[in-house]
Amino acid sequence: MDVSNAKFATKAVHAGQMPEEKTGALIAPLFMNSTYVWTSEKMERYLHGDKAGIFTYGRSRNPTQNDLQDKVKTLEGAEAALSTASGMAAIALAVMQAAHSGDHVIANKTVYGGTYALMTKIFEELKIEVTFVDDMKPATLDAALRPNTKVVYSETMANPTLSVANLTEIAQWAKAHKVTSIIDSTFTSPYLVRPLEFGIDVVVHSTTKYINGHGDIIGGIIAGSFEFVDAIRSSMYQELGPVPSPFSCWLQLRGLKTLHLRMKQHCANALALAQWLEKQDAVEKVIYPGLESHPDHELAKKQFGGLGYGGIVTFIMKGDDIESPKKVIDNCHLAKYCVSLGDLDTLIEQPATMTHGKIDREERYKMGVTDGMIRVSVGVEDIDDIIADFDHAFKALG
Numbered sequence: 001m002d003v004s005n006a007k008f009a010t011k012a013v014h015a016g017q018m019p020e021e022k023t024g025a026l027i028a029p030l031f032m033n034s035t036y037v038w039t040s041e042k043m044e045r046y047l048h049g050d051k052a053g054i055f056t057y058g059r060s061r062n063p064t065q066n067d068l069q070d071k072v073k074t075l076e077g078a079e080a081a082l083s084t085a086s087g088m089a090a091i092a093l094a095v096m097q098a099a100h101s102g103d104h105v106i107a108n109k110t111v112y113g114g115t116y117a118l119m120t121k122i123f124e125e126l127k128i129e130v131t132f133v134d135d136m137k138p139a140t141l142d143a144a145l146r147p148n149t150k151v152v153y154s155e156t157m158a159n160p161t162l163s164v165a166n167l168t169e170i171a172q173w174a175k176a177h178k179v180t181s182i183i184d185s186t187f188t189s190p191y192l193v194r195p196l197e198f199g200i201d202v203v204v205h206s207t208t209k210y211i212n213g214h215g216d217i218i219g220g221i222i223a224g225s226f227e228f229v230d231a232i233r234s235s236m237y238q239e240l241g242p243v244p245s246p247f248s249c250w251l252q253l254r255g256l257k258t259l260h261l262r263m264k265q266h267c268a269n270a271l272a273l274a275q276w277l278e279k280q281d282a283v284e285k286v287i288y289p290g291l292e293s294h295p296d297h298e299l300a301k302k303q304f305g306g307l308g309y310g311g312i313v314t315f316i317m318k319g320d321d322i323e324s325p326k327k328v329i330d331n332c333h334l335a336k337y338c339v340s341l342g343d344l345d346t347l348i349e350q351p352a353t354m355t356h357g358k359i360d361r362e363e364r365y366k367m368g369v370t371d372g373m374i375r376v377s378v379g380v381e382d383i384d385d386i387i388a389d390f391d392h393a394f395k396a397l398g
């Protein structure tokens with residue numbers, strides 16, 4: 001059933017889902033196979049370019065992976081999507097499709113740690129130059145522009161400072177300068193924002209997070225024009241081989257069916273926790289785009305259509321010392337001390353020692369990641385229990 005014009009929740013449930021032909025099973029079976037049986041007739045058709053419905057080998061296509069790609073394509077409003085083994089694979093492939101040796105990339109200085117490492121270590125070896133900018137305003141991008149600039153890169157919401165990218169401005173700037181705009185929408189998921197609707201060229205996700213949502217797989221996806229996505233699939237994807245397991249795709253398909261329900265609860269719980277944290281003596285500052293105190297509150301409200309502000313809350317302990325976050329984290333019991341985010345479970349971490357631990361202190365402070373900062377990926381448990389957990393941990397500080 002074509003649900004491309006249906007509302008988001010309907011798409012989340014139905015897109016990419018075709019009852020299986022042989023048995024009528026509503027949920028398509030999981031195709032765990034590497035190869036496919038051929039006939040000479042099929043080979044003839046294939047060689048003459050008629051590849052419709054023909055599967056060859058699991059590194060290029062798999063029916064379960066196709067279903068996932070169809071679902072995400074529909075949710076993002078994209079022409080095509082390509083599922084990868086991890087979020088990092090999706091980011092690397094997308095950027096390397098648009099920028100080659102000798103080219104230049106402009107990226108927000110506050111990006112995911114793995115993306116920062118990719119763009120500093122690996123890209124340096126590949127001779128892809130990267131300029132990290134303080135913000136994504138047109139004047140800042142103008143100043144960083146070079147004749148060989150091919151990509152402008154940002155996250156919808158930066159990690160963990162939660163500054164919100166103005167997608168309209170980035171898309172317009174990229175179009176005016178014939179630069180490919182690539183946006184990591186992991187923190188927002190297509191429930192809150194669909195960057196392609198704003199004119200962004202390519203969206204990437206770590207599906208490990210909200211898209212799958214259950215903390216049981218690692219995955220990524222690229223969505224964009226058919227031309228861009230197919231160029232990756234027919235070349236780098238074949239040669240580098242970052243394919244996901246079909247089982248992982250099957251779990252992501254199941255996870256996506258409740259994306260709208262999960263996101264609604266993540267957003268509501270995060271807002272309630274942020275408002276509670278703001279009132280605590282032990283807390284210096286709370287960073288959450290849903291709070292009026294956040295510099296990007298109005299932009300977030302407009303860009304995310306009033307649906308919410310995401311499930312991540314960051315706060316800084318009074319004194320901003322490196323030790324107090326550890327004490328809080330050790331005294332939380334419901335909130336688990338973990339990296340990653342977007343799970344049903346509340347996860348808590350100290351960016352300075354975990355996600356951003358490899359970045360030197362001065363560089364880290366420039367990114368806005370301070371010693372006394374705690375990042376919470378607010379889960380979908382009952383909010384009263386989540387708040388009670390933090391209340392207990394703050395009381396334990398003495």
Ligand SMILES: *Cc1c(COP(=O)(O)O)cnc(C)c1O
Nearest residue numbers: 086087088112184186206208219
């Ligand atoms: C987790 C994450 C990634 C990397 O994804 P993996 O699935 O761990 O490879 C990239 N960007 C953001 C914003 C993330 O949170």
